[in-house]
Amino acid sequence: MELHFLGTGAGMPSKERNVSSVALKFLQTGGEIWLFDCGEATQHQILHTSLKPRKINKIFITHLHGDHLFGLPGLLGSRSFQNGEESPVSIYGPKGIKAFIDTSLNISQTHLTYPIQVIEIDEGLICEEEGRRVYAKKLEHVIPCFGFRVEEQAQPGKLEAGLLKKMGLPPGPLYQQLKEGRDITLEDGTVLKSSEFVSPPVPGRIVAILGDTKYCENAVELGRDAEVLIHEATVLHELAEKAAEFGHSSARSAAVTARRANAAALILNHISSRYHKEEKTLLLKEAREVFPNTQIADDFSVFPIEKLSKK
């Protein structure tokens, strides 16, 4: 999996950061892409990346503020002309998202060449397929806002069939028993331990991608033991109180969330335009004092998840 940040600013586009969007690319399934939030000009940002709009098959919207939403109708419309002719897209978001999409597409007479499915979500398991599950939980923002937790299923361990064959054991039900973790006893009394012939299962990875929020318990829950937690850091701690009034976090409180969640890595996004290039290091420093494995995403930052998190 790879994270491609398309917009890492807060509220309004600036010359340095576009409004919110981040793409999660699954390397193992033909480059399938899930998009999280779709602020205005997300499709423009994509033009400057290697991401293919037709590969986007799920879009998750954390909340309906314009800076997370207003790029959606344009992206859906353009995708019809970008070899996305038939492959369907599922869109998940808070109540109201369906009315927005319907109105935008109808009034503009945008006729998509592919089917879309719009799911107005609540907390809980919102999507399950191909060994992946997505859970949503409510955050604390000024309007209903969700965080998402993507969990890969664990990969079962692999049986060393070659070795068993060399030992003279023909393929059959005994192989299956070993695979399922049961030890077997051969006719001559030899005991074959499952653990000696089956590699340990590979645990699934966890990526938590959060919408706008002030510090809250659900953010910690969403990030629990995650390989990477993506958390907003609108301001520095010195402005934390003011930010909380507007349902936003400081870099430090994002780091506290990551530490309490026992996440392996933290990536900060949704950075206020008041912080320019030099001031970015202040946000980073503040967070790293609490949670050392912290990065700040810029527009077009790419983070391979494997490399982020050595637990």
Added chain:
Amino acid sequence: MELHFLGTGAGMPSKERNVSSVALKFLQTGGEIWLFDCGEATQHQILHTSLKPRKINKIFITHLHGDHLFGLPGLLGSRSFQNGEESPVSIYGPKGIKAFIDTSLNISQTHLTYPIQVIEIDEGLICEEEGRRVYAKKLEHVIPCFGFRVEEQAQPGKLEAGLLKKMGLPPGPLYQQLKEGRDITLEDGTVLKSSEFVSPPVPGRIVAILGDTKYCENAVELGRDAEVLIHEATVLHELAEKAAEFGHSSARSAAVTARRANAAALILNHISSRYHKEEKTLLLKEAREVFPNTQIADDFSVFPIEKLSKK
């Protein structure tokens, strides 16, 4: 007046051209701006110009296709934070624009800090104020689409009061009569001709800004005697037939319209992304064969209207 082109592409954003928007800046009234169309990321384009969002007080939308419309909610929302706190905005567009704006702003809970007025227009005089009138006429596109004609009122001639005073005529009702074009006879029988003491009136300028259209009579009417006609030129003539099916024009038919309208200058916009930098000259050449005073607008092109049109 100055024309600032913000998006000159067709249908979808490309790396070279954004989707449609053009700003008309009135130099004589404190830099007031009227925006024509507002495709996605128009507010982003404005970030790279000297234009101030708070100076935008009228927005005209030619038609409701996404590439002319989807930047509107974001631009309105951001304007609240760009010192546009109180100055009102009037928005003119086809039926349906009110529902789109209402839905977008309500669902995203965008609370504007200034009043807006949305006027769903029909053909005719749609706005009149401060010595300017805007007329709309329907074009021929695949959905209802308007072209706009902005007419300045003529400036009355100026009285040479200094000269009259030197000749011993005291200011009074006679001055007014001369100003109104009437000759006067003094007590000693001298006749003062109005035309000798009043400079000729300065005719108002005319700017015609058209939405998407195939060749049509109304486009000619809108551009009649205009200082400048802004006309779409989606394709070269070789693709004109196909383009007309989709309600679009070739560079050549835009030029025929300008010639038949007796416009002084023609600016082409809404250029298909199939034409890159080098191919731009082909569009220009094709148009100039029919109408020599033709320009092609690129994103961020600025055209002072005075300089365009020496009739």
